[in-house]
Amino acid sequence: MKSLIPSLLILLILVFALFKTGGQHIRKKQKTVNSTYLEHVRKHKTPHIREELRKLHTVAYAKNYIVNVIKYGSHQFDFKGGEMEGGFASPNDAPKIACYVLSLSGKQCKTPYSKDAAMFYTSICGGCHGNDGKGLGGAYPNLTRDPLLGIERREEFLKNLLHKGVH
Ligand code: HEC
Structure with a gap:
């Protein structure tokens, strides 16, 4: 029994040490979240909603969308719909296809898209949205619409929030 006491003591110390470091870890984590949040609030004096509304009709915003x-x-911005699934094209090809789509309504991305973007669009998206982007017989959304439907809905949503005094 006597020989058990030292090992029990060591075990006790180990459990205590583990408990202490665990607690510190959690406290540290909370501190980082708080300071980042405070910094974020300090930097963004302009309300986010107004800032987003200002950018809403830029080519960059449409490209991102x-x-x-x-x-x-x-199914972006939590709106109803979502009938088109993601992943028809690889994430790497998405930016150039987006710029090609924008070019169909005469808009231009800052960085020009590579020549194969048209081929990607026609073979992957054209079957539903039409090679000219105007949708096939109205069954699929017209991608040359200005603004795009999702962006129009986003604008309504944000303006509604401002109207309700949320900012
Ligand atoms: C299988 C048919 C199909 C294919 C293929 C397809 N889409 Fe769609 N797409 C749809 C449908 C249907 C909607 C409308 C979904 C909704 O109302 O939620 C849509 C919506 C969109 C929208 C939103 C339009 C708006 O006005 O906000 C964009 C942008 C878009 N598609 C781009 C693409 C691109 C780019 C590709 C190729 C990578 C592609 N789609 C491939 C069927 C398709």
């Missing part, structure tokens, strides 16, 4: 639809599906 199309890239997200290609990657994750048409």
Whole structure:
């Protein structure tokens, strides 16, 4: 029995040490979240909603939206719909396809798309949205619409929030 006491003592110390470091770990984590959040609030004095509304009709915003639809599906911004699944094209090809889509309504991305973008669009997307992007007989959304439907809905949603005094 006597020989057991030292090993029990060591075990006790080990459990205590483990408990202590575990606790510190959690406290550290909370501290990082808080300071990042505070920094974020300090940096963004302009309310996010107004900032997003200002960018809403830029080519960059539309490009980002199309890239997200290609990657994750048409169920963006939590709107109803979502009938187009994500993943028709690889995430790597998404930006150039998005720029090609924008070019169909005369818009231009900052970085020009590579020549194969047209081929990707026609073979992957053209079957539903038409090679000219105008949708096939109205059954699929017109990708040359300005603004795109999702962006129009986003604008309504954000303006509605401002109207309700959320900012
Ligand atoms: C199988 C048919 C199909 C294919 C293939 C397809 N889409 Fe779609 N797409 C749809 C449908 C249907 C919707 C509308 C979904 C909804 O209302 O939620 C849509 C919606 C979209 C939207 C949103 C339009 C808007 O006005 O907001 C974009 C952008 C889009 N597609 C781009 C693409 C691109 C780029 C490709 C090729 C990588 C592609 N789609 C391939 C059927 C398709």
